[in-house]
Structure formats: C-alpha cells, structure tokens
Amino acid sequence: MSVSKVKKGVREISPLDVYMLLPRTNCGKCGESNCMAFATKLVNREVLLELCKPLIEEEKYGSQYSKLKELLAPPIREVVIGVGETAVKVGGKLVMYRHELTYTNPTPIAIDVTDEMPEDELLKRIERINNLKYTYIGRTIKLDMVAVRSTSNDPAKFKLAVQRVMSTTKLPIILCTFNPDVMKAGLEVAYERRPLIYAATELNWRQMADLALMYNCPLAVFAPNNIGLLKSLTKTLIEYGVEDLLLDPGTFPDEGIADTIMNFTMIRRSACKLGDNLLGFPIIGVPMTAWSLKDAPKEVLQWKEACLAAMLIVRYADLLIMHSLEGWSLLPNLILRANIYTDPRKPVAVEPGLRVYGSPDENSPVLVTSNYALTFFTVQSDIESAGINCYLVVVDTEGYAVESAVAGRKMTAQTVADALKSSGIESKVKHRYVIIPGLAARLSGEIEELTGWKVLVGPRDSSFIQAFLKENWPPKVS
Amino acid sequence: MVERKGGADEGALIKIGPKLLDLLREFGEIELENVEIEAEELEIWIPSATVVTPPAAAPPKVVPAKPMEILKAEFEPPIQTYQGRIVEVKLGATRSEGGTREKVVKIGGEAAPSFYIFEEAPPNPPVISADVFDMEVPLPRAIKMHVQDVIGDPAAWAKLAVDKFGADLVTVHLVSTDPLRKDASPSDAAKTIEKVLQAVKVPVIVGGSGDPKKDAEVFKKIAEVAHGERVMLSSVTLDMAEAGLLGEIAKAAREHGHVILAFTAMDLNQAKELNRKLYDYLPRDSIVMDLTTAALGYGLEYSFTVHERARLAALAGDVELQHPTSSGTTNAWAAREAWLKLGSEWEPRELRGPLWETVTALTLLLAGVDIFMMMHPAAIRTLKEVIGNLYKRGMVKPESIADWVSIKI
Ligand code: SF4
Numbered sequence: 048m049s050v051s052k053v054k055k056g057v058r059e060i061s062p063l064d065v066y067m068l069l070p071r072t073n074c075g076k077c078g079e080s081n082c083m084a085f086a087t088k089l090v091n092r093e094v095l096l097e098l099c100k101p102l103i104e105e106e107k108y109g110s111q112y113s114k115l116k117e118l119l120a121p122p123i124r125e126v127v128i129g130v131g132e133t134a135v136k137v138g139g140k141l142v143m144y145r146h147e148l149t150y151t152n153p154t155p156i157a158i159d160v161t162d163e164m165p166e167d168e169l170l171k172r173i174e175r176i177n178n179l180k181y182t183y184i185g186r187t188i189k190l191d192m193v194a195v196r197s198t199s200n201d202p203a204k205f206k207l208a209v210q211r212v213m214s215t216t217k218l219p220i221i222l223c224t225f226n227p228d229v230m231k232a233g234l235e236v237a238y239e240r241r242p243l244i245y246a247a248t249e250l251n252w253r254q255m256a257d258l259a260l261m262y263n264c265p266l267a268v269f270a271p272n273n274i275g276l277l278k279s280l281t282k283t284l285i286e287y288g289v290e291d292l293l294l295d296p297g298t299f300p301d302e303g304i305a306d307t308i309m310n311f312t313m314i315r316r317s318a319c320k321l322g323d324n325l326l327g328f329p330i331i332g333v334p335m336t337a338w339s340l341k342d343a344p345k346e347v348l349q350w351k352e353a354c355l356a357a358m359l360i361v362r363y364a365d366l367l368i369m370h371s372l373e374g375w376s377l378l379p380n381l382i383l384r385a386n387i388y389t390d391p392r393k394p395v396a397v398e399p400g401l402r403v404y405g406s407p408d409e410n411s412p413v414l415v416t417s418n419y420a421l422t423f424f425t426v427q428s429d430i431e432s433a434g435i436n437c438y439l440v441v442v443d444t445e446g447y448a449v450e451s452a453v454a455g456r457k458m459t460a461q462t463v464a465d466a467l468k469s470s471g472i473e474s475k476v477k478h479r480y481v482i483i484p485g486l487a488a489r490l491s492g493e494i495e496e497l498t499g500w501k502v503l504v505g506p507r508d509s510s511f512i513q514a515f516l517k518e519n520w521p522p523k524v525s
Numbered sequence: 526m527v528e529r530k531g532g533a534d535e536g537a538l539i540k541i542g543p544k545l546l547d548l549l550r551e552f553g554e555i556e557l558e559n560v561e562i563e564a565e566e567l568e569i570w571i572p573s574a575t576v577v578t579p580p581a582a583a584p585p586k587v588v589p590a591k592p593m594e595i596l597k598a599e600f601e602p603p604i605q606t607y608q609g610r611i612v613e614v615k616l617g618a619t620r621s622e623g624g625t626r627e628k629v630v631k632i633g634g635e636a637a638p639s640f641y642i643f644e645e646a647p648p649n650p651p652v653i654s655a656d657v658f659d660m661e662v663p664l665p666r667a668i669k670m671h672v673q674d675v676i677g678d679p680a681a682w683a684k685l686a687v688d689k690f691g692a693d694l695v696t697v698h699l700v701s702t703d704p705l706r707k708d709a710s711p712s713d714a715a716k717t718i719e720k721v722l723q724a725v726k727v728p729v730i731v732g733g734s735g736d737p738k739k740d741a742e743v744f745k746k747i748a749e750v751a752h753g754e755r756v757m758l759s760s761v762t763l764d765m766a767e768a769g770l771l772g773e774i775a776k777a778a779r780e781h782g783h784v785i786l787a788f789t790a791m792d793l794n795q796a797k798e799l800n801r802k803l804y805d806y807l808p809r810d811s812i813v814m815d816l817t818t819a820a821l822g823y824g825l826e827y828s829f830t831v832h833e834r835a836r837l838a839a840l841a842g843d844v845e846l847q848h849p850t851s852s853g854t855t856n857a858w859a860a861r862e863a864w865l866k867l868g869s870e871w872e873p874r875e876l877r878g879p880l881w882e883t884v885t886a887l888t889l890l891l892a893g894v895d896i897f898m899m900m901h902p903a904a905i906r907t908l909k910e911v912i913g914n915l916y917k918r919g920m921v922k923p924e925s926i927a928d929w930v931s932i933k934i
Contacts, residue, residue: 271923278598302920374871386826455790
C-alpha cells in the first residue's frame with residue numbers, strides 16, 4: 048500500500064473507472080453480457096478479474112491488467128506469517144459476505160504457550176498442537192500456529208521459550224509481549240521464521256515498528272475497544288514504513304461480546320464497503336481472553352472460549368489465538384471454519400450413479416444415498432472401513448443431504464426409481480432388495496410400488512450399516 | 526435425530542452434562558469485580574528508548590521521514606440506511622387478547638442486519654423454543670439424560686423445559702400422528718396440545734409429523750381447539766400447496782388467530798413463492814419462515830448463507846422475505862460428531878454434543894434467526910446468555926483485557 052493512496056483516505060471505486068480499463072469489446076467471455084456489467088460486478092466484488100480472459104491472455108492489455116489489479120486489490124490486505132510449507136496467509140478477504148464471492152484464507156487458529164511453563168509442560172503442549180488432527184470430508188483439519196506469551200517479562204526467559212518452541216514445531220509463531228526488549232530477544236532467535244509481532248500499542252508503537260522493520264516481520268496493532276486509536280496507529284505505522292499489519296480491536300468475554308462483535312463488524316464493513324484503507328487489514332480475535340475470568344471452573348472457560356471463537360469465525364476474525372487444547376471444544380470450531388470457508392460457488396454434489404465396493408456378487412446388498420458430497424463421502428468411508436462388499440446407488444438429489452432432499456422433494460420415489468434404472472444394477476444382482484437411508488423411510492411404500500423392488504429401511508446414520516447388514520442381510524424371505 | 530445404540534459403557538455414563546449446567550449457572554452469578562486482574566499484573570514496563578542493533582541477516586530498510594507522534598485518524602461508525610424492515614410477529618395471546626397465555630413472545634421488527642448494534646439492536650431479542658416430543662423417539666444420550674423422566678408426558682416435558690431449561694416457548698412435535706408410527710388421531714393430538722397449554726404459560730408451537738395430508742388434518746383440528754391462543758403451526762410446505770392442502774390450513778389459522786411457519790429447503794425463490802401463496806389467506810404478521818437448518822459440519826454454511834441473504838434482501842426492500850425466521854437447531858445432532866465416540870482426544874462427547882448444538886445456534890444467530898428450536902439445556906442456557914450479552918453495549922472495560930498477554934492460567 049503506497050503512502051499516497053492512504054492519504055486519499057476513504058474512497059469508493061466507481062464501475063466506470065474499472066470499465067475504462069477493461070477491453071470494452073463486450074465479447075461476453077466473462078459470462079456477462081457486456082463489459083460494463085462485468086465492471087459493476089467487479090466493483091461489487093462479485094466476480095474475479097481473471098474471468099475476463101482477453102485481458103489476461105492478450106498482451107496489448109498488459110498494462111491495463113496490472114492497473115486493474117492494483118485498483119481492485121483485496122480490501123483486506125493479505126499478510127503471510129511463517130515461512131515454507133507451514134506458512135499461513137491471513138486476511139486477503141475480497142468480500143464482506145461469503146455469498147458475494149467466497150472467503151479466502153480460512154482463519155488460522157493459534158494455541159498459546161508461555162515462557163514460564165515448565166519445559167516438559169511446554170513440550171507436551173507443542174506436541175499436542177502438532178498432532179491434533181481430524182479427518183473431515185477426506186481432508187485433514189488441524190491447528191495452525193503457536194502463540195508464545197511472555198508472562199515473565201524477562202528477555203532471557205522469553206528467548207529460551209521461543210527457542211524451545213522453534214525446535215519442536217515448524218508451525219508459524221506469534222511472539223506475544225508488549226515489552227520491546229522482550230520482543231527483541233524473541234525476534235533475535237525467531238526472525239528467520241517470520242513470526243508475527245504481537246503487539247504495537249499506543250505506548251510502544253515506535254519500538255515495535257523499528258523491530259518490525261529491522262526484522263521484516265508482520266506487526267499486530269492492539270487498541271482494545273478503540274477503533275479510532277487503531278486507525279490512528281495503522282496510519283502512523285504505514286507512514287513509518289510498516290506495511291504488513293494486523294488489527295486487534297480486543298476480544299471481550301461475557302458482557303463484552305456486544306462491543307466485540309460490533310467492533311469487528313464495523314471494521315470489516317468500513318474496509319469492504321467504504322474502502323477505508325486504514326482498516327483494511329486482517330483482524331485478530333483472542334477468544335482466550337475468556338480465561339481472564341479466572342474464578343470459573345476450567346470446563347466453563349473452555350466452553351466460553353469456544354463460543355467466543357465460533358462467533359468470531361462467523362464475524363470476520365482472520366486469525367484466532369486460543370488457549371484450550373481440548374478436542375471437544377476445538378472440534379466444533381475447526382469444522383465451523385471449514386464450513387464457513389467452503390467456496391459457495393463450487394457444487395458440493397458428487398456424480399450420481401453406481402459405485403462398487405469390495406468385490407460384490409449377484410447376492411450382495413444394494414444401498415441408496417444422496418449425492419451431497421458430505422453424505423456420500425461419509426457413507427463411502429463407513430462402507431470401506433467396515434470392508435463391506437456392496438453396491439451403492441447415488442441418487443441425484445442436486446447436492447442435498449438425505450433429510451433435506453426428502454423434505455425438499457429432491458429425493459423422491461421417482462428419483463430413486465430413476466437412479467436404480469439408470470445405474471444398471473438390475474443386471475448385476477439377482478435379488479430385488481434395496482436398502483434406503485433411515486432418513487428416507489417415508490418413501491419406502493412408494494418406491495416399492497414404482498420399482499417392484501422390496502425396500503429395507505436402513506439405519507439413520509451410516510456408521511450403523513455394518514451392524515444393520517449383520518442383522519438384515521441376506522433378507523429373510525417373507 | 527440419531528442415537529448411539531447399545532453402548533457397552535452405558536453404565537459408566539459420565540454425568541458431566543448436568544454438572545456443566547450447574548457450573549454455567551453458578552458462573553452467571555460471579556461478579557466481574559471478583560475476577561479483575563491484579564493491579565501489579567497490569568503494569569507494562571515500557572523502556573523509554575530502545576537502542577536496537579540489527580542482526581547481520583536482516584539489514585534495516587531505509588524509510589524517509591518517519592513520524593515521531595501518532596498521526597490522528599478519525600473513525601465514524603459505518604452506518605447505513607435500509608429500505609426494508611422485518612415484520613413483527615406475535616406468538617401467544619393473553620386473556621385480554623383472546624388466549625390464556627401469561628407470556629407472549631414478539632419476534633422480528635429488525636431494521637438492520639443481525640446484531641449490527643451500531644445501527645440498531647434487534648427490537649425483539651431472538652427467542653428459544655424447547656423441543657418436546659409426544660412419544661418416545663430416538664434421542665442422543667447427552668439429551669436423553671436431561672429429559673428421561675418426562676419422556677411420554679409432553680405436558681411435564683414442556684414444564685421442565687420452561688421452568689428448568691429457561692425456554693421462552695415450547696414446540697410440541699406430534700410425532701405420534703405420523704401414519705407410519707402410531708397414526709394418532711387429530712383429536713388425540715389436540716388433547717395433547719390442550720394439556721401442554723394448561724401446563725405452561727408461554728406460547729406454544731405445534732409441530733406436525735411431516736406427512737402433508739395428516740398434518741393438514743391435525744393442524745386444522747388444533748387451530749380450532751386452541752382458538753385464540755396464537756400458536757404457530759409448524760410447518761407448511763410447497764408440497765402442501767401442490768396437494769391443495771395449504772388453503773384450508775391457512776384459512777383455519779386465520780379464522781382462529783394463529784401463526785404459520787413456512788418451510789422451504791434452502792431456496793429463497795421457493796420461500797418467496799410459498800409466502801406469496803400464503804398472502805392469499807393470511808396477514809403478513811402471521812407468517813414466519815423456516816429456511817432449513819443443516820447441522821454444523823453437514824451443510825451449516827448453506828443455512829448460514831441462505832439466512833444472511835434472506836435478511837439482507839429483506840432489508841434492501843424485498844417484501845416477500847421480510848418475515849422473521851425460525852431454525853430447527855436441534856438438527857445439529859444429526860452430525861455424528863455431536864454424539865459419536867471419536868476417540869479419547871475428542872471426549873467427553875457429553876460436552877462436545879451440546880457445544881455442537883450451541884455453535885450451530887450461534888452461527889445462525891449472527892445470520893439473523895429469530896426463533897431457535899433447541900434441545901440441550903446447556904445449549905439453551907448459553908444461547909440465552911449470549912443473546913442477553915449482545916444487548917449490553919458499552920459495558921467493556923478495556924483494562925480488563927489490556928494485558929491478556931501475561932495472564933497466568
Ligand atoms: S470478457 Fe472482458 S472483454 Fe469480454 S465482455 Fe467480459 S469484460 Fe468485456
């Protein structure tokens with residue numbers, strides 16, 4: 048971000064500015080009927096510039112392309128923390144609402160350790176951070192970063208802790224202290240890993256800015272419940288020459304939730320909808336402030352922290368710092384993050400049709416499911432892990448899960464009948480028994496009428512398929 | 526609804542759920558003053574000038590004319606105006622209004638996106654309706670342990686949900702009327718509703734079995750029997766419209782002063798179409814929308830986005846979407862992660878499950894949902910507390926977290 052651009056302050060891009068830089072041939076390759084329509088969508092952040100193929104492919108538009116790129120840079124700056132494979136990109140958001148395009152860079156979750164933890168405790172925590180993994184729709188989801196807090200305020204202790212963390216994890220690091228001397232001690236050992244410096248405040252901003260410049264590391268700015276100060280600090284720091292900034296407007300538990308959510312929302316709207324460059328940086332949420340409510344039992348704090356985190360994942364946090372390492376409290380948020388950051392433009396349906404598992408024969412069971420990707424992968428993994436030989440007929444439910452497909456009439460006796468027919472299953476098995484999902488039980492009578500197949504109502508969750516077959520297959524001839 | 530069958534560890538049931546409840550309850554009573562950080566921990570030591578020597582590997586950049594003071598920038602809250610407003614819907618009716626409720630619930634009326642409180646806090650806080658079933662149904666163990674004494678007795682269950690769980694209203698699911706289950710008659714169902722209306726003072730939502738024909742009969746009967754009580758009939762669908770059943774239900778609702786919940790499967794065009802059909806029979810303030818709630822991990826993002834889009838479109842002026850919304854948040858339990866044993870590092874599931882429901886609810890709270898139909902008492906309690914807290918603007922003390930970096934846990 049150039050200083051001159053910041054000086055212009057709040058401004059909006061007009062579709063006309065964008066239109067003037069497009070090829071203006073109205074060729075329609077972008078999917079819009081003309082360049083002006085495309086320009087309007089670009090300004091609304093509803094499409095990506097790269098959809099205008101001529102602009103990218105034809106050399107003569109080269110300089111227009113780069114001007115447009117600058118003009119349309121994401122309203123939220125993208126900042127890289129860490130190096131190499133485990134580096135995380137933070138921010139880079141193009142839109143305020145996910146339906147306007149998609150959210151980029153899923154909120155990384157950092158877990159804290161302190162420089163006063165006994166060595167074995169610290170190592171145990173790091174090991175758990177490294178190894179906590181869950182498989183979800185064929186993807187591994189996990190924790191992303193380590194935040195090292197200086198509770199000692201002692202440069203030597205901090206340095207030692209940072210060293211220990213570095214030697215036990217490759218994950219990107221956040222160095223947390225408001226004391227520039229302590230920060231410097233940490234940076235001396237960690238700077239090559241490009242850690243995040245947390246944080247510059249009203250009091251220490253100059254020293255922190257010097258460190259950020261000297262070590263070329265991103266810098267967080269902390270101004271609890273004071274967006275005016277936050278903005279003043281980013282303005283100052285940009286002028287000072289620090290470009291990779293993150294904003295922490297403060298995360299307040301309990302009664303503070305109101306202002307916390309309000310601050311995050313105001314910052315994001317100012318940046319995305321009003322073009323306020325000084326607030327166009329990734330926002331840090333710190334749900335672990337729930338732990339400042341010391342007197343409460345551990346489970347309550349874990350619970351409260353998880354609730355704060357969920358609200359902030361939904362409301363614009365680009366990075367979270369958390370304390371609890373409990374699987375039960377982390378899993379909902381790891382999954383929520385995966386959900387919210389799913390690209391809404393991508394279909395979540397798999398190809399309908401016949402799938403074959405193991406080596407089924409003419410007596411093997413025939414199961415039916417929906418073509419919603421998550422349902423399908425879940426059913427598939429349950430069949431595979433149980434080692435069942437069977438056929439699975441995937442019905443085209445237009446990407447709806449079984450329950451909503453039945454409610455929304457995407458899975459009906461007719462669509463099931465069509466799927467059975469077109470799958471060619473009739474020539475593969477000599478029986479005529481089909482197992483439908485328990486959640487589609489309502490359709491059984493009609494399916495029998497329409498297809499002549501006998502319906503067995505299967506379990507409501509596919510983890511019970513194996514048990515179900517044990518009991519019900521081969522079917523008792525009635 | 527899902528249930529883990531025949532677990533070998535049934536006897537060793539961890540009673541952590543009720544304990545958690547106690548904990549959460551206790552916690553609500555702790556004064557903030559008691560948990561402030563000690564003064565000495567608040568001190569930040571800032572050296573007056575730090576002379577830093579650059580390491581060889583990273584030479585300093587040369588930046589001209591660095592500011593020496595903080596440059597002031599102004600911040601104005603980004604307030605927007607909206608053309609549209611969500612209609613206000615009243616559930617329940619007091620004696621003077623023709624019913625027998627002691628408490629009525631108003632929802633809707635919003636003129637800003639959900640909890641954009643710098644513009645306007647929702648004029649009516651979102652409410653929670655506890656699910657009650659009229660017969661035994663498969664329930665996750667984490668829920669069952671809180672309601673096992675009242676299963677099969679919907680009136681007692683409703684009372685428990687209001688008195689102990691803190692529900693604002695109750696939804697009685699007339700599962701027994703399902704032709705595939707007990708096929709209970711509309712008058713049996715009406716008796717159940719009458720009993721529940723006597724047992725609790727809050728408004729009641731009447732849930733059908735999902736069989737369009739049967740639901741039509743049941744809803745008509747209940748509309749009549751509960752005349753004037755302003756119950757919400759949950760729900761009508763485009764299927765019913767196609768089968769020619771919508772008109773009679775809507776007419777009965779109008780005649781007897783009830784509200785209708787219009788269910789569509791995550792499709793705003795369908796939601797608008799169903800509302801248009803209902804406008805032929807009902808005033809706008811008698812229609813609530815159910816846009817479908819999918820569980821966290823199993824399509825919640827679609828629910829989130831469909832609600833967010835509906836609300837933004839309504840505020841932008843789309844009158845056919847200017848209705849409050851209701852969420853079947855209990856669907857969260859359809860996610861196996863809410864109830865399945867996943868291995869020791871993810872346990873106890875007695876906490877994971879209710880948190881699953883809570884996170885599903887919080888996500889939709891921020892998308893603008895007005896009524897949450899929920900089950901687990903800890904999830905209900907947490908959502909209520911969060912909603913309360915979301916109204917407490919201007920209560921933060923910056924110093925309470927100013928030194929979070931060095932708190933000792
Ligand atoms: S692809 Fe580019 S040149 Fe063609 S119509 Fe779209 S914006 Fe215009």
